[in-house]
Amino acid sequence: MQREKVLVVEDDAVALKVLVKFLTKEGFDVVEASDAKVGLEKIDAEKPSIVITDLNMPYGDGFQIIRHAKKVVPYSQAILVTAFGNIDTAIMALREGVLDYLKKPIDLNELVEVLAVAKDRIREGKETNFSPVLLIVEDDTETRDILGRVMEKENWEILKAKDGQEAISLFKEHKVDLLILDVKMPGKDGLTVFHELRVLSKDFEAIMVSGYGEEEMVLKALEAGAINFLRKPIDLNQMHLFLQKALDALNLKRALKYRSFEFDMVSDIMKCFIGDRELIMGFPVPSNTSLSDAGRRFLDLVPAGIVLVNKAMDVLYANKSVTSTVTGEMKKLDEPLLKGLEKIRILGLAYGQLKSVIEEAFKRKEGMTETIKIGEWAYIVLVKLILIEGEKREEAVLLVIRGERS
Numbered sequence: 001m002q003r004e005k006v007l008v009v010e011d012d013a014v015a016l017k018v019l020v021k022f023l024t025k026e027g028f029d030v031v032e033a034s035d036a037k038v039g040l041e042k043i044d045a046e047k048p049s050i051v052i053t054d055l056n057m058p059y060g061d062g063f064q065i066i067r068h069a070k071k072v073v074p075y076s077q078a079i080l081v082t083a084f085g086n087i088d089t090a091i092m093a094l095r096e097g098v099l100d101y102l103k104k105p106i107d108l109n110e111l112v113e114v115l116a117v118a119k120d121r122i123r124e125g126k127e128t129n130f131s132p133v134l135l136i137v138e139d140d141t142e143t144r145d146i147l148g149r150v151m152e153k154e155n156w157e158i159l160k161a162k163d164g165q166e167a168i169s170l171f172k173e174h175k176v177d178l179l180i181l182d183v184k185m186p187g188k189d190g191l192t193v194f195h196e197l198r199v200l201s202k203d204f205e206a207i208m209v210s211g212y213g214e215e216e217m218v219l220k221a222l223e224a225g226a227i228n229f230l231r232k233p234i235d236l237n238q239m240h241l242f243l244q245k246a247l248d249a250l251n252l253k254r255a256l257k258y259r260s261f262e263f264d265m266v267s268d269i270m271k272c273f274i275g276d277r278e279l280i281m282g283f284p285v286p287s288n289t290s291l292s293d294a295g296r297r298f299l300d301l302v303p304a305g306i307v308l309v310n311k312a313m314d315v316l317y318a319n320k321s322v323t324s325t326v327t328g329e330m331k332k333l334d335e336p337l338l339k340g341l342e343k344i345r346i347l348g349l350a351y352g353q354l355k356s357v358i359e360e361a362f363k364r365k366e367g368m369t370e371t372i373k374i375g376e377w378a379y380i381v382l383v384k385l386i387l388i389e390g391e392k393r394e395e396a397v398l399l400v401i402r403g404e405r406s
Contacts, residue, residue: 004119005029007048009039009065010081011057015104019052022108026115036060043069048076049122050115055082055089066096070244071154075125077118081106097248125251132177132247135159137167137193138209139185143234147180150236151243164188171197178246179206180230180239183217191217194226203254205246209234305341305401309333310394311362313355316387322401333358333399346403349374357382361397378403 006028010016016032023030031046033039037059042048051069053062066078080093083104093101099121100114134156138144141162148158159174161167163185170176179197183190194206208229210218218229227249228242305325308317313333323330326340335351357372361382364370369383381400386393 003027003029004050004122005031005046005048006050006052007031007033007039007042007046007069009033009036009042009051009053009057009062011035011054015106019106022111023052026112028115036062036064039065040068043072047073049073050077050079050118052079052081055080056084063092063096066098070097075122077121079111079114079118131155131157133157133159133174134243135161135167135170135174135176135179137161137164137179137181137185137190139163139182147234147239150240154240164190164193167193168196168200171200176204177250178243179204180243181206181208181221181226183208183210183214183221189217191221191224194221194224198225203250205250207239207242207246305399305403307333307399307401308396309358309399310396313358316396341401341403346374346378346401349380354380358397358399362395 006023008016008019008023008030010019010032011034013034016034020030020032028050031042031048033042035058039053040060043051043065048069051065053065055062062080062082066080069076069078077099078097080098080101081104082089082101089101099118102110102114134151136144136147136151136158138147138160139162144160144162148160152158159170159176161170164187167179167181168188179194181190181194185193188196190208194208197204197206202225206221206226208218208221208226209232210229211232218226222229227246230239230242305322306317306319307315307322309315315330315333315337318326318330322341326337330337333354338346338349338351338354357370357380361368361370361384364384366384366386369381371379371381373379379402381402383398383400385396385398387396
């Protein structure tokens with residue numbers, strides 16, 4: 001498995017040494033820098049996927065490091081460290097896309113948790129990493145060409161249209177991710193074009209461009225779903241920032257759509273078992289196994305953790321998504337097992353809460369399901385069922401577990 005490369009930018013020699021030693025032990029390839037100037041050079045040379053940077057240091061600050069890292073490695077994750085934090089710094093960190101904001105002295109246990117999230121984000125970023133397609137719709141030839149040249153340097157694929165009709169034609173021919181759309185153009189205005197494109201697809205983000213006196217049309221475009229607007233003459237730095245934010249928002253929507261698809265797939269699998277009323281599972285197999293080999297292979301393919309428990313909270317079965325994550329014996333669904341599920345980002349769920357939900361599930365009719373949401377992406381689906389083995393019938397609850405990273 002490829003090791004993630006971490007750049008640590010810290011002017012305190014002792015703190016730098018501690019972090020480098022700790023991160024190396026945790027299995028990362030570590031690059032170090034003692035000031036912002038060296039940090040910027042190391043980003044260009046090493047292209048780290050994770051940056052841990054101090055805020056205040058010689059020759060620059062942490063935000064310069066973070067901006068440059070995001071530019072060189074778009075899916076990179078940044079962790080900001082400072083001894084003098086305040087609310088303004090925290091807000092600025094969020095705006096710059098910082099993953100987390102840690103105060104000195106760093107709690108290494110907290111850092112481990114943040115790094116786990118960073119690796120998840122990097123994996124997802126690599127899977128969705130692509131050269132965005134930007135459609136620039138602007139009737140002024142010089143402005144259109146300048147904007148195109150600027151973004152081509154960022155390795156974006158650029159399409160250009162001189163009016164609304166050409167924009168619609170290009171949109172139909174190409175998979176467009178982002179638009180810079182002038183509000184006022186000959187023929188169809190930008191608002192009309194935006195509405196027509198939304199009918200064709202909702203999988204894009206648009207930034208409107210306006211002159212003075214066109215505020216009403218811009219407001220209508222924002223109400224219709226445009227993500228932001230630029231005022232003429234266009235500030236190129238602001239444009240770059242808005243485009244990156246729009247791309248981040250688009251990737252988030254696409255990730256959510258993918259996760260929703262996974263959830264629907266699990267639900268469909270459950271329905272195949274459950275039918276309209278109840279779920280009965282028979283195990284005509286040797287007495288030392290609770291599921292047939294075929295059943296095991298099938299459940300191991302489900303892109304979520306599956307755990308089957310009885311009323312005593314004994315684990316009757318767990319699929320590969322769980323057994324490959326949780327170490328040690330899995331005889332009972334207890335606090336140690338729940339702790340092990342933190343590896344797939346099942347966080348903030350108390351054992352007592354989970355036990356109570358399972359006990360309530362046993363009181364329902366067979367086949368009835370309940371979903372509990374326990375994170376931004378994480379959830380657990382519970383279904384009451386009946387196990388049949390020969391003449392023996394036993395009540396059980398099946399848990400389908402979707403963590404933040406499973």
